[in-house]
Amino acid sequence: MIQTRDLSKVFRIGKKHKDEFTAVDGLTLDINQGEVFGFLGPNGAGKTTTVRMLACLIGATRGSARVAGFQVGKDDTEIRRRVGILTESPGMYERLSAEKNLTIYANLYGVPDTQRAVGKYLSILGLWERRMDPVGSFSKGMRQKLAVARALLHEPQVLFLDEPTTGLDPEAAKTVREFIEELKTEGRTIFLTTHNLDEADRLCDTVGIIKQKLLAVDSPKALRDKLFGRKSVFHLRTINPDWVGLVALQPGVNAVSQIGEKLVVSLSDPETQNPAIIKALVNMGAQIMFVGELRHSLEQVYLDLLYQGKEGGGQ
Amino acid sequence: MKRIRTIIDKEWAEVFKNRMVIMVMLVLPLIFTVMPLIMLKLTASTGMEGVDPASAGVPAKFLVSCSGMNAGECMQIYIVNQFLLMFMLMPLMIPVTIAAYSIVGEKTTRSLEPLLATPITTKELLTGKALAAVIPAALISIGAFALFALGLFVLGIAPMVRAYILSPTWLLAILALGPILSVISVMVAIFISSRVNDPRAAEQISGVLVGPMMIVLVLQLAGLVVIDVRFMLAAIVGCLLLAVGMVYAGAKLFQRETILTRWK
Ligand SMILES: Nc1ncnc2c1ncn2[C@@H]1O[C@H](COP(=O)(O)OP(=O)(O)OP(=O)(O)O)[C@@H](O)[C@H]1O
Numbered sequence A: 001m002i003q004t005r006d007l008s009k010v011f012r013i014g015k016k017h018k019d020e021f022t023a024v025d026g027l028t029l030d031i032n033q034g035e036v037f038g039f040l041g042p043n044g045a046g047k048t049t050t051v052r053m054l055a056c057l058i059g060a061t062r063g064s065a066r067v068a069g070f071q072v073g074k075d076d077t078e079i080r081r082r083v084g085i086l087t088e089s090p091g092m093y094e095r096l097s098a099e100k101n102l103t104i105y106a107n108l109y110g111v112p113d114t115q116r117a118v119g120k121y122l123s124i125l126g127l128w129e130r131r132m133d134p135v136g137s138f139s140k141g142m143r144q145k146l147a148v149a150r151a152l153l154h155e156p157q158v159l160f161l162d163e164p165t166t167g168l169d170p171e172a173a174k175t176v177r178e179f180i181e182e183l184k185t186e187g188r189t190i191f192l193t194t195h196n197l198d199e200a201d202r203l204c205d206t207v208g209i210i211k212q213k214l215l216a217v218d219s220p221k222a223l224r225d226k227l228f229g230r231k232s233v234f235h236l237r238t239i240n241p242d243w244v245g246l247v248a249l250q251p252g253v254n255a256v257s258q259i260g261e262k263l264v265v266s267l268s269d270p271e272t273q274n275p276a277i278i279k280a281l282v283n284m285g286a287q288i289m290f291v292g293e294l295r296h297s298l299e300q301v302y303l304d305l306l307y308q309g310k311e312g313g314g315q
Numbered sequence B: 001m002k003r004i005r006t007i008i009d010k011e012w013a014e015v016f017k018n019r020m021v022i023m024v025m026l027v028l029p030l031i032f033t034v035m036p037l038i039m040l041k042l043t044a045s046t047g048m049e050g051v052d053p054a055s056a057g058v059p060a061k062f063l064v065s066c067s068g069m070n071a072g073e074c075m076q077i078y079i080v081n082q083f084l085l086m087f088m089l090m091p092l093m094i095p096v097t098i099a100a101y102s103i104v105g106e107k108t109t110r111s112l113e114p115l116l117a118t119p120i121t122t123k124e125l126l127t128g129k130a131l132a133a134v135i136p137a138a139l140i141s142i143g144a145f146a147l148f149a150l151g152l153f154v155l156g157i158a159p160m161v162r163a164y165i166l167s168p169t170w171l172l173a174i175l176a177l178g179p180i181l182s183v184i185s186v187m188v189a190i191f192i193s194s195r196v197n198d199p200r201a202a203e204q205i206s207g208v209l210v211g212p213m214m215i216v217l218v219l220q221l222a223g224l225v226v227i228d229v230r231f232m233l234a235a236i237v238g239c240l241l242l243a244v245g246m247v248y249a250g251a252k253l254f255q256r257e258t259i260l261t262r263w264k
């Protein structure tokens, strides 16, 4: 659905636009239909710039991209018809009512039954009651929801959501997140930028971490496993320090460490190796209370990738 | 076409909620319709029958316009000529106000980005914005002129003077030159508004538009220029070329990316 090859953007800045600034450098991505792709990166990493290039708002300096089957920079109007975008700031017409704002966009997108589409999304996002009020009187969360509605009016196959939950209270953020999950079940391709790593972890099939260049791209789980390996945690009633060395001798075990009454064991394939370790521990006389997997948060992955473990990533 | 209509509709819905814009659209026509009528009524001469227009004290060059009139009527059309020139301020200033508030408004609410993400072409967008400003300007100035003409009859202004005002020269000015001036002024306003962040500043800078008109006014007062049909036709052709050039330049200059990243 979305493919980029060496996509790059260089801005001309400074006096007389003489200096160059590379905002996005050689981005190559493949996003499948129905996938939720999370685009992560620090402020100024080039996320919004990438979204703008893919939504045909600004031109690429180098490289190419295809969106919804069309070439960016060539069939821009076709792409615009097929994508919806939630821009970084909602950009509503403040003096006009919520309904009027949406109606304008439905007309611009050439939606056949304007009234029905507007009514549908106003209701879904819980704004029906306030449809006649000027958007200027809306709270930030309501504007954001209205902007989400606006992005969906023409039933786009591809959705770009630039920080959909930033600045929303936990409840509003949850509504929006649940809505994104629902959109996903409808088979739409969603390109999401966010600073909320927990959100990305929960919503996204694939995440890409960018800082001018793409640093990593994979499913959150694969990134975690690749970076930190997999670890099983054995919670024991009491621990005997000798067991650390003994467990380390088991086949397939990469490393063992002791934390309190727990043994943390790095394994390449816990599903097949855990039973043998449990058996060995029981034979050594250990009382196992329970066994779990040590999960690294996506945040740890993110920090590790961006700062090579300098700021608390990894262990 | 539908998209252009949508843009115009949106501009009107939004911009006509702005008090400044409404003021300009109501006050200018009022001033320029009522003032000349009062002037004409007050100077309506008596006892001038048969007095040679040469004694009216108007510039010698202007006398050609006075053939068949008495001195009082000649004086009146000389005055009314200045007013009619002022009348042309309307097609110049109304579009500037509308466009300034519209574009600066789009910038401050950051509504251009979602707008540019729709399938609308930049040409449609600019056309819509321009028409949204030109149409009211044209309607208001033509309407105001119609009111003014009606006033001439109601107040019983001398037939010779009426005939002069409703001559091809000024009809061309109101019906043809006015709308063309509106196009020029809306383009200037768009260029300027894309650069500043205060609608009032945009309006003031666009005020340079009034310059050439003031020059004509002064030249006319000094008797160096006579506004007749020839002059008017020349002005129409000149302004039309300028307008076409500006629209062309606007379409060339304002690409999506420029609008998005440079209109700040
Ligand atoms: N029109 C522009 N001209 C010059 N530089 C720009 C322009 N737009 C963006 N940039 C620069 O490009 C870089 C990337 O910006 P971008 O908005 O894509 O970041 P981002 O990843 O979306 O950040 P954030 O998380 O803060 O939203 C920034 O350094 C920004 O200053």
Ligand SMILES: [Mg+2]
Residues within 6 Å of the ligand: A047, A048, A049, A088, A162
């Ligand atoms: Mg951003």
